[in-house]
Amino acid sequence: KQEVTQIPAALSVPEGENLVLNCSFTDSAIYNLQWFRQDPGKGLTSLLLIQSSQREQTSGRLNASLDKSSGRSTLYIAASQPGDSATYLCAVLPSWGTYKYIFGTGTRLKVLA
Amino acid sequence: DGGITQSPKYLFRKEGQNVTLSCEQNLNHDAMYWYRQDPGQGLRLIYYSQIVNDFQKGDIAEGYSVSREKKESFPLTVTSAQKNPTAFYLCASSNKTPYEQYFGPGTRLTVT
Numbered sequence: 001k002q003e004v005t006q007i008p009a010a011l012s013v014p015e016g017e018n019l020v021l022n023c024s025f026t027d028s029a030i031y032n033l034q035w036f037r038q039d040p041g042k043g044l045t046s047l048l049l050i051q052s053s054q055r056e057q058t059s060g061r062l063n064a065s066l067d068k069s070s071g072r073s074t075l076y077i078a079a080s081q082p083g084d085s086a087t088y089l090c091a092v093l094p095s096w097g098t099y100k101y102i103f104g105t106g107t108r109l110k111v112l113a
Numbered sequence: 114d115g116g117i118t119q120s121p122k123y124l125f126r127k128e129g130q131n132v133t134l135s136c137e138q139n140l141n142h143d144a145m146y147w148y149r150q151d152p153g154q155g156l157r158l159i160y161y162s163q164i165v166n167d168f169q170k171g172d173i174a175e176g177y178s179v180s181r182e183k184k185e186s187f188p189l190t191v192t193s194a195q196k197n198p199t200a201f202y203l204c205a206s207s208n209k210t211p212y213e214q215y216f217g218p219g220t221r222l223t224v225t
Contacts, residue, residue, distance in 0.1 A: 032211055043119075043203055043216040051211050089155075093212055099144060099163060100171065101214060105155040 002027045002094050006104035013080055014112050021075040021107050023090035028068045031095040035064050035075050038087045038106070047088075048075070052095065080111045115140050117217035119204050124222045126198075134189045134220045136204035145187035146205040146214070149173060156203065162187055191222065198224045 003026045013019050023033070032051045036044040048057045048064040050073065056065040063076040077084055089106040093099070117138045126132045138145065144163050148156040158171030162181040176195025181187055187206075191198045204217040 032213075034214060036216075041201075041219075041221070043117075043218045044205075044214075046213060046215060049211060049213045091156075091214070099207075099212070100158060100161065101146075103156040105153075 002030075002092060002102045004090060004092055004102050004104040006088075006090060006107050008107060009105065010108040010110075012110045012112060015080060015082060017080050017111075018076070018078050019080055019109075021077070021088050021109070023073040023075070023104055025071045025073075025092050025102075027094065028071055029095045030068065031093040033064075033066055033073050034091050034093075034101075035062075035073075036089045036091065038089060044089065080109075082111050082113045085110050117204060117206055117215060119202075119217035119220050121220060122218065124220055126222070126224050128224055129193045130224075131190055131192050132198075132222065132224075134191070134202055134204075134222070136187045136189065136217060137185055138187075138204075138206045138215075138217075139185060140206055140208070140215065141184070142206035142208050142215075143184070144207045144212075145181070146207070147171075147177075147179065147187070147189045148203045148205065150201045150203060150219075159189065159202075191224075198222060 005024045034049045035047040050066040061078040087106040087108045091101045091103045120135045146161040147159040160179045162168035178190045202220045207214045
């Protein structure tokens with residue numbers, strides 16, 4: 001059974017710091033992995049999607065990497081800003097065709113001004 | 114503007130009443146999903162639908178029902194059989210390859 005873990009559950013950093021958020025999964029048979037951002041009381045916003053054949057994706061200050069063999073993805077945020085404060089979730093889509101995404105419980109990030 | 118709309122944003126009901134949450138998308142996506150989010154917990158899948166007139170139970174379907182009569186719409190009914198209905202409900206849709214998920218703004222349901 002696929003399980004997705006995000007550690008730490010919460011993180012506080014000073015503004016300007018580069019940071020890495022972690023996402024681990026137990027079964028390497030995935031079709032894709034998606035990173036989301038969620039602000040309090042809001043829906044999820046898609047940040048980056050990495051397909052199983054890809055190693056990384058970049059969008060602005062965000063870079064997501066995928067290592068299927070080790071069951072790990074990282075989201076790198078460069079030069080963090082207070083506006084980056086949110087909960088970040090990752091989700092994997094198993095490659096065995098059920099179309100059910102498996103979500104981690106998220107990392108709550110606070111960037112201090 | 115393409116996207117997913119959920120209405121209403123806040124919903125209040127008395128215990129014992131059924132309530133229907135709306136989800137509409139104009140992204141031309143085939144697949145649609147309903148999730149429940151509780152404080153401190155991850156997203157839990159209630160129901161999903163890959164095509165019109167077909168849907169499957171997720172991990173916590175008891176006390177919920179859905180319909181998929183149109184591609185654009187996937188309403189969720191929370192019945193009186195749901196023991197703890199107070200939660201934040203999120204609707205999502207996804208395209209075909211690469212199956213990227215998009216979410217609506219959510220509906221917060223409070224049952225007293």
